[in-house]
Amino acid sequence: MDYLVKMNTGNAAEKNGKTQGHSEKKSAWDEDEPIYENGNLFLDGEIKExxxxxxxxxxxxxxxxxxxxxxEQKGIMADSAEWNGNWECIEYRYRVA
Structure with a gap:
């Protein structure tokens, strides 16, 4: 991001401590995207119960x-979950950061 700001900053603006045509608003690139991970919960002998x-x-x-x-099983507040009958597990997705 600093590279883009430097590219778009004129010499006069640098001397004055201002950028030309730029506000101090953050762009979408500045914001952190949430990081998600996937997991599988294998229930083995617990399915019938x-x-x-x-x-x-x-x-x-x-x-x-x-x-x-x-x-209940993992202590994770997942964002999504679905049953995978082939592997007999719950596939889930949760936010890490």
Whole structure:
């Protein structure tokens, strides 16, 4: 970012401590994008117990139910979650920073 500011700053403006045609507003490039990571929660022998407790098979649970399970099991407040029947796990995404 400093390189772009220096490119767009004239010599007279540098001497005066001002930039020509630029306000002090931050651009979209200045703001930190949130960083997300993906994870898998393998439930192994717990699937039958969870299905009995929730009253539905894993593939029929709503995302909200899966998010609750991730929070209970991993202590992570995930942003999204879905059941992967091939791997018998909950795939989830959570914000790191």
């Amino acid at each position: 969870i299905e009995k407790e929730r009253g539905y098979p894993m593939e029929e649970l709503y995302e909200g139910d899966l998010l609750e399970i991730v929070e």
